[in-house]
Amino acid sequence: MVAPEPPTPPPDSPNPPTADASTTAEGPGGPPLLLMDGIVKTFPGVRALDGVDLEVAAGEVHCLLGQNGAGKSTLIKVLAGAHRPDAGTIHWRGEPVTLASPIAAMRLGIATIYQELDLVDGLSVAENVFLGHEFATVGVLHPGRAQAATAELLARLGHPEISPSRPLGELPAAAKQVVSMARALSHDVRLIVMDEPSAVLDHDEVDNLFRIVSDLTADGVSVVYISHRLEEIRRIGDRVTVLKDGRTAARGLPARTTPTRDVVALMTGRSVEYVFPERPEAQAQPAGEPVLRVEGLAREGEFAPVDLDVHPGEIVGLAGLVGSGRTEILETIYGARRPTAGRVLVDGRPLRPGSVQAAVRAGLGLAPEERKTQGLLMLESVTRNVSLSCLNRFSRAGWLDSRREREAARARTRELSLHPDDPDRPVRTLSGGNQQKAVLARWLLRGCRVLLLDEPTRGVDVGARAELYAVIRRLADEGLAVLLVSSEVPEVLGLADRVLVLREGRTVHQGPATELDEHRVLDLVMEGSPS
């Protein structure tokens, strides 16, 4: 993997240079099958799509790449007619169209196979395939015709052994996906969107999936293919569109020849340089006993045995994509999941496995990824959110001493410079970064010694991140042990002293953060050790 510096595109320019390639990529016979232009979709508080362009030619496999949160799922929901865009135009075979409903999209010939298979367990295979467009005369079904047609479709998909009359709920996940695909083909389909179809398949079945995809494209059907696995995109993809932060970072790149580094650089290219606090003098082997020690901790089907130590004053980072097991590891350490092997020790004493209570009592604190639903009472005040973990400290004979509660909470939030400095303010009205500070203040008040941070800057403005990084570093300097999980590689590298790189539940690298750079980590998480 010796390559020149990757071409980092000017991140905020509306028209990255790589985008030019696409304009020439239209099919020879007129307009492309699908042309989406400047699609914008906002949800309360989030701009999920901020001007996305996508162009798909007839009969091609068009791959959609992007990190989590880049907007892939929202984009395909727009394409499926499930979300209506706020702005932007969609052209279908040269004609402007509005995809007002799933049925409208289906009538045009767009079928979507979602990642969470949306089939009905209580119906049979054939009933699922033809649900919504049944063979029926005045409402009375012709089960025989539906079953025969389903059997034909399943045979075409290479799975004649699935019985059309079988209740769907009894099928394994891979077979359900085949049924989902049969449903897509039961329409007169021109474009099939597949959202990470290989995620539930094992090796042989992936081959079969690829055979189906190439059969489809040979018939002139286009496929929009979403996958995290670059090797798959190299095998079946024709062109690649890369999304980043709700925008098209590059469209129409050749799938087979674009260097991995370029793709990775497009996925991660940063618009703002993060400012990380200075690390204390890096020590190769931190002195003293670790406060948190994890020995061979594993959960079957989620992550392989992992070993790690965190010393007081040290920040250890876990880097990996979604599905790499990073959140699962954190939650297992915290006792929210029961490990199938291994143990967690705090100060050398093993914790009772699968008990959050034991973990908290031993001094562990978790700032969860889903802050708003798992970490905070959004409607309550800052004070109540901070004092939550040790309310009994402020109560006398069952009565709460609100004044003491308020003062204690305020001391902690001031320490973290939570803004605005108003303990009675509902947490809902704070910015993302200050909400995170409220979570941290809670654990400080509790007297926690090991902080587990899951995506601490998710939903935090770029500007406010530097401040949060400084807070985390300061807490470590004051003697806390910090275990940090983040899908943002620069964050792990910039903040942590030591880094574990995870890929599909396995630790593929462990070492000082200073010995790694972003591209090396991305190589590790995406394709395994390049050796």
Added chain:
Amino acid sequence: MTSASAAPVGPGKTPPVTGDERLVHRSLARRSLARPEFGAIVGALAVFVFFSVVADSFLQTSSMSTVLNASSTIGIMAVPVALLMIGGEFDLSAGVMVTSAALVTSMFSYQMTANVWLGITVSLLVTLALGFFNGFMLTRTGLPSFIITLGTFLMLTGLNLGFTRLISDSVSTKSIADMDGFSSAHDLFASQFEIGSVKIQVTVLWWLGLVTLATWVLLRTRAGNWIFAVGGGADAARAVGVPVARTKIGLYMGVALCAWISGQHLLFNFDVVQSGEGVGNEFLYIIAAVIGGCLMTGGYGSAIGSAVGAFIFGMTSKGIVYAQWNPDWFKFFLGGMLLLATLVNAWVRRRAEASA
């Protein structure tokens, strides 16, 4: 999930026969085990054997007809309530709606001195409108059906009493026995016929007819597919173009239709209606549906199961009498039966899934 790696067959490879068999053929025993009503049938047999042993007269044919008659009045309503539950919703107003249907017929006919068939028709329209209101409110507001139908339940309870008192100045309606059309309506909704020496109520025929119709709708019509789909995965159903709102409104109107039938029986079985009747019966319908294998979460169940559930109800309510126990304890047994049946159903389902 065991067949994940065994079953699929790559292209070009000859499918191994064993892999085929796993997905195609299943023994009759296993298939019947997977039916929703299986647990209820086992339970019905157990209850039957139990009362056969403890109550001497339980096995006489006349006792059986009494049991059937008692089952049928609950069973008629359990059928649409089961369908509604498969569609993922409840109707707490079903019990009092029966009374409302009866009151409308009675009071309209009496006040207008019209042929009772005119009253019956008006009652049908009013009841269907009530069902439509339930379904429409549910799909429009997005509130849980528990809240919506609790509201309808309370409003109907109030209307039943209020109108009755306003019009007839008592808590029951005036007799309509001498009005035009009474006897023919009585024949249709509340007569009895004899098979051998056994007297059977006409409601048993209504019940069997409704169970047959509902089973056919569930298994052989497009609407049946939609009912399973809206209950088992409303989002999936919507995404493929199933008219979710229309299906749910239709289900509530189905409950209303059966409430109308039940209400006419209530009225024509005598000739007056007590305005306070029906309260609490909605739970009996739900119990029959749940004992019959319907999942509270929707997407699973059968009309035949609801009939078996109603039959268990009938056997228990009359069996206690034949066993000469104090009927005060009836609800206690019913509650125990509900818990037991639900546990058995859950256990059977797990077994069926594990062996699939």
